[in-house]
Amino acid sequence: xxxxxxxxxxxxxxxxxxxxxxxxxxxxxxxxxxxxxxxxxxxxxxxxxxxxxxxxxxxxxxxxxxxxxxxxxxxxxxxxxxxxxxxxxxxxxxxxxxxxxxxxxxxxxxxx
Amino acid sequence: xxxxxxxxxxxxxxxxxxxxxxxxxxxxxxxxxxxxxxxxxxxxxxxxxxxxxxxxxxxxxxxxxxxxxxxxxxxxxxxxxxxxxxxxxxxxxxxxxxxxxxxxxxxxxx
Numbered sequence: 001x002x003x004x005x006x007x008x009x010x011x012x013x014x015x016x017x018x019x020x021x022x023x024x025x026x027x028x029x030x031x032x033x034x035x036x037x038x039x040x041x042x043x044x045x046x047x048x049x050x051x052x053x054x055x056x057x058x059x060x061x062x063x064x065x066x067x068x069x070x071x072x073x074x075x076x077x078x079x080x081x082x083x084x085x086x087x088x089x090x091x092x093x094x095x096x097x098x099x100x101x102x103x104x105x106x107x108x109x110x111x112x
Numbered sequence: 113x114x115x116x117x118x119x120x121x122x123x124x125x126x127x128x129x130x131x132x133x134x135x136x137x138x139x140x141x142x143x144x145x146x147x148x149x150x151x152x153x154x155x156x157x158x159x160x161x162x163x164x165x166x167x168x169x170x171x172x173x174x175x176x177x178x179x180x181x182x183x184x185x186x187x188x189x190x191x192x193x194x195x196x197x198x199x200x201x202x203x204x205x206x207x208x209x210x211x212x213x214x215x216x217x218x219x220x221x222x
Contacts, residue, residue, distance in 0.1 A: 008152075031209045042116075042202060043155075043213040088154070096208040097143050097162055099170060104154035 006089050006103035013111050018076040020106045022089030027070060029091040033100065034063065034074045037086045046074075046087075076108075084110045114138055116214035118203050124220045125193045133188040133217050135203030143206050144186035146170075146178060148199040149216075155202065161186055193221045 003025045012018045024032065030051050035043040049056045049063045049072070056063045062075040076083055086107050090100040119134045137144065145160040147170075157170030161180040175197060177189045186205075190197060198221045203214040 035213075042215045043204075045210070045212065048209075092209060097206075099145055099157045099160050100211055102155045104152065 004089055004091055004101055004103035006087075006106045008104065009107050009109070011109045011111060012079050014079060014081060016079055018074075018079045018083065018108055018110075020074045020076075020087050020089075020108065022072040022074075022103055024070050024072065024089070024091045024101075026091055026093070026101070027067070028094045030094040030096070031092050032063075032065060032072050033088075033090040033092070034061075035088040035090060035102075037088065037105070039085075043088065079108075079110050081110045081112055084108055116203055116205050116212055118201075118214040118217050120217060121215065122218045124222065125190075126222055127194060129193050130189070130191050131193065132190075133201055133203075133219075134185070135187065135214060136185045137203075137205035137212075138184065139205060139207075139212065140183070141205040141207045141212075142183070143211075144180065145204040145206070145211065146176075146186070146188045147202045147204065148172065149202060150199050158188065158201075190219075193219075195221045197221050 005023045033048040034046045036046045037043050060077045064073045086105040088105045089103040116137045142163045146158040147155040149155050156172045159178040161167045164183045179187045201217045204211045
C-alpha cells in the first residue's frame with residue numbers, strides 16, 4: 001500500500017539551508033508534492049515535481065527526487081523565520097483525481 | 113476568486129449534538145475531499161467525491177456522512193458528535209493532479 005514517511009522535527013538557524021526529507025513507497029506515483037502549513041492556517045501548495053524529473057528549482061526552493069530510492073527532499077536556501085511551519089510531503093496515484101497520501105509532516109523551527 | 117471556503121471557522125459542540133460543516137469551491141474542480149488533522153497523525157481522509165453525484169469513503173469515515181450538493185459544494189455531517197471527533201477539518205478540491213485546501217474548521221466536542 002501507499003505510505004509516506006517524514007521526520008517530525010527540524011531546527012535550523014536563520015540564514016542556513018534547510019533540507020526536509022521524505023520517503024514514499026508507491027513507485028508508480030506520478031506527482032510528488034510539498035505543502036506548507038503555517039500556524040492556524042490551511043495547507044498551501046508550495047511546489048510539486050513530476051516523476052520523470054530529478055530536480056526542480058523555484059527561487060529559494062529546490063526539490064530533488066531519487067526514484068530508485070523513492071526519496072524526495074525539499075531544500076530551502078537562506079532560511080528565514082517566516083519559513084517556520086509544518087511541511088507535508090504527499091504523493092498521488094498515477095490515475096489522478098484521487099486523494100493525496102500525506103506524510104505526518106515535518107515541523108521546521110527557524111532560530112534567529 | 114475565493115478558492116476553497118469553509119464555514120464555520122470554529123465550533124464547540126456537546127457530545128451527541130449534530131452539525132454540518134460546509135465547503136465550497138469556485139475553481140470548477142471535479143473532485144472534493146474532507147480530511148481531519150490531529151496532532152502527530154498528519155492528515156487523514158474522511159470522504160471524497162470524485163465527481164458530482166459520487167462519494168467514497170476514505171481512511172476514517174465512521175461517524176461522518178457527506179453530501180455532494182452540486183459541483184461547487186461538499187458538506188460533512190456529524191450526526192452525533194463524540195469527543196474523539198475533536199479535530200481540525202480541512203476541505204480540499206482538485207482536478208487531476210492538483211489539490212487546494214480551505215482554511216479549516218476547528219471543532220471541539222466536549
